[in-house]
Amino acid sequence: MHPADPLLSVRGLRIAFGPLEAVRGLSFDVGDGEVLALVGESGAGKSLTARALLGMLPREATAAGSVRLRGEAAELVGARRPVYARLWGRRIALVPQDALSALSPVHPVGDQLAAAVRSVRGVSRSQARARAVAALEQVGIADAGRRARAYPHEFSGGMRQRAVIAMAMINEPELVVADEPTTALDPDTQRHVLELLARRREETGASLVLVTHDLAAVEEHADRMLVMYAGRAAESGPVDEVFARPRAPYTAGLLASLPPDAPLPAGGRSRRLPAIAGAPPTLAELPAGCAFAPRCPLAERAEQARAEGAERAERAERAEQAEGAELARRAEPAGDDRCRTELPEPQRLGDGRREVACHRWSELPDRPAELFLEHV
Amino acid sequence: MSPVSPADALLAVRDLVVRYGSFVAVDHVSFDIAAGETLALVGPSGCGKSSTAAAVLQLRRPDGGEVWFDGRELTALDERALRPLRPAMQPVFQDPYGSLSPRCRVRDAVAEPLRVQGRWDAERGPARVAELLDLVGLDPAYGDRRPHELSGGQCQRAGIARALAGEPRLLVLDEPVSALDPSLRAGVLNLLADLQERLGLGYLFICHDMAVVRHFSDRVVEMRDGKIVDER
Numbered sequence: 001m002h003p004a005d006p007l008l009s010v011r012g013l014r015i016a017f018g019p020l021e022a023v024r025g026l027s028f029d030v031g032d033g034e035v036l037a038l039v040g041e042s043g044a045g046k047s048l049t050a051r052a053l054l055g056m057l058p059r060e061a062t063a064a065g066s067v068r069l070r071g072e073a074a075e076l077v078g079a080r081r082p083v084y085a086r087l088w089g090r091r092i093a094l095v096p097q098d099a100l101s102a103l104s105p106v107h108p109v110g111d112q113l114a115a116a117v118r119s120v121r122g123v124s125r126s127q128a129r130a131r132a133v134a135a136l137e138q139v140g141i142a143d144a145g146r147r148a149r150a151y152p153h154e155f156s157g158g159m160r161q162r163a164v165i166a167m168a169m170i171n172e173p174e175l176v177v178a179d180e181p182t183t184a185l186d187p188d189t190q191r192h193v194l195e196l197l198a199r200r201r202e203e204t205g206a207s208l209v210l211v212t213h214d215l216a217a218v219e220e221h222a223d224r225m226l227v228m229y230a231g232r233a234a235e236s237g238p239v240d241e242v243f244a245r246p247r248a249p250y251t252a253g254l255l256a257s258l259p260p261d262a263p264l265p266a267g268g269r270s271r272r273l274p275a276i277a278g279a280p281p282t283l284a285e286l287p288a289g290c291a292f293a294p295r296c297p298l299a300e301r302a303e304q305a306r307a308e309g310a311e312r313a314e315r316a317e318r319a320e321q322a323e324g325a326e327l328a329r330r331a332e333p334a335g336d337d338r339c340r341t342e343l344p345e346p347q348r349l350g351d352g353r354r355e356v357a358c359h360r361w362s363e364l365p366d367r368p369a370e371l372f373l374e375h376v
Numbered sequence: 377m378s379p380v381s382p383a384d385a386l387l388a389v390r391d392l393v394v395r396y397g398s399f400v401a402v403d404h405v406s407f408d409i410a411a412g413e414t415l416a417l418v419g420p421s422g423c424g425k426s427s428t429a430a431a432v433l434q435l436r437r438p439d440g441g442e443v444w445f446d447g448r449e450l451t452a453l454d455e456r457a458l459r460p461l462r463p464a465m466q467p468v469f470q471d472p473y474g475s476l477s478p479r480c481r482v483r484d485a486v487a488e489p490l491r492v493q494g495r496w497d498a499e500r501g502p503a504r505v506a507e508l509l510d511l512v513g514l515d516p517a518y519g520d521r522r523p524h525e526l527s528g529g530q531c532q533r534a535g536i537a538r539a540l541a542g543e544p545r546l547l548v549l550d551e552p553v554s555a556l557d558p559s560l561r562a563g564v565l566n567l568l569a570d571l572q573e574r575l576g577l578g579y580l581f582i583c584h585d586m587a588v589v590r591h592f593s594d595r596v597v598e599m600r601d602g603k604i605v606d607e608r
Binding site: 041042186187188213215250253254257258259260261271272273274275276277279280295 | 420421527528529530557558559560561562563565566569570584585587588590591592
């Protein structure tokens with residue numbers, strides 16, 4: 001790899017638990033200083049993907065494919081612990097969802113930060129300690145000198161998450177992976193913690209992979225987004241472009257189902273929102289073809305067209321108008337059943353900054369919300 | 377806005393006070409909810425929203441004030457007198473899995489309130505359960521499943537069916553969609569809107585997503601440190 005390569009490059013990543021595949025062929029890059037959001041529902045594989053980047057997959061999981069970090073000779077998928085141990089903290093770091101599990105309950109917070117410093121740099125205890133206090137100050141913890149002597153349980157949830165961010169950033173890694181960093185916090189604190197994470201990222205120039213299901217946070221803080229569904233990419237691209245014009249029906253449905261950011265006009269328009277029907281599939285019951293097809297209005301429409309076409313052809317045939325049947329079949333390009341049989345591969349769109357994995361993305365109307373209006 | 381008398385509103389809360397020791401969690405809070413109306417209660421964690429909800433439902437008896445429901449003042453009633461009123465005011469909780477017993481099949485969970493109320497009819501009961509599941513958009517065949525065999529959205533629908541079993545007039549919705557996956561939220565919100573329209577339910581709606589609150593509520597009450605600081 002040479003310097004023009006992306007900082008992180010993921011190709012064909014697969015993660016399985018025995019026969020169950022949770023991540024099914026995922027490719028993406030993260031550039032220098034870039035914020036990439038991995039978006040999706042629980043079970044979409046976004047947290048597993050994040051864990052795979054860090055070599056922190058659960059023991060029962062097996063990974064295949066490729067994860068490369070620029071400047072590292074080693075392939076990181078399947079790398080042994082010592083390879084990762086060299087990278088943790090220095091080049092890549094994790095901000096986990098649950099700050100309590102990331103901090104030891106029996107050591108003061110400052111000691112833990114100082115230990116993180118000393119694990120990477122040969123500095124004295126007092127230098128490491130000073131660095132730890134400074135790091136707590138940088139994440140907005142008041143009276144950091146005194147707070148550094150406190151234990152994690154003496155911190156509020158928001159302060160603990162700040163401390164964990166301070167710890168992840170303390171050795172200025174190039175890549176920070178934040179796995180639902182605010183999910184466990186109350187909404188006000190969520191906003192503050194995300195702002196802090198964004199500010200620290202900017203100050204250190206690190207790249208950030210932000211795993212979240214919070215679309216508002218994505219819009220605010222990410223440069224690019226990768227929308228995952230059932231272990232695969234549904235689409236990816238610059239955040240503003242995806243929000244302005246989603247190309248995958250799943251993304252279109254998600255965005256359409258957000259309540260409009262304006263009060264209802266008096267007189268009571270209906271409160272019904274566009275909604276995606278059904279529920280995401282479980283790993284054990286993945287449908288053949290596109291995993292979103294059972295919930296997808298475009299796939300449904302194609303199926304209807306196919307059924308109608310077949311019916312018309314059959315009727316014509318039964319009337320022994322072989323010629324008519326031929327005409328009917330030719331006149332109506334009956335919807336094919338690719339959605340139900342063929343896994344959609346990511347296709348590049350336009351200037352190549354966007355990708356969509358959908359057989360029918362070009363059939364998505366300009367105002368896709370209407371497609372999602374009828375469902376309860 | 378307020379009716380002439382608290383006895384005329386579906387729910388009228390007057391000077392509600394909840395204390396935990398010397399800490400005042402709810403400090404003289406008053407509001408009304410009419411049938412078919414949604415009142416949202418918003419504010420930061422710890423501001424007293426959930427304490428207010430628990431006191432309205434008489435799950436925690438308030439330390440002061442009045443709670444008028446359907447013309448009766450609940451704080452004056454003892455547990456025995458409250459019992460027949462409880463089915464008419466039901467909570468729907470945030471965690472769809474936590475609100476149903478993991479061992480219990482969905483149809484038994486939905487039937488349980490009827491059994492407890494002594495209103496279970498062995499002949500017509502099963503049909504009533506199927507009707508309730510249908511009402512919340514669940515295929516009655518799901519009645520045989522246990523919560524872990526349902527998605528979060530289906531599970532939340534089962535919780536709503538259970539709340540509807542006693543033919544309530546008021547639902548207390550405590551973050552009913554916050555724990556759901558994004559693609560399931562709008563469906564559950566639509567269901568709640570439909571049920572309100574069809575059954576004329578009053579909703580006390582606790583939620584921190586302001587876009588959802590604006591879309592879904594007729595009025596919004598904002599609390600801070602146990603007090604109402606804004607009403608719109």
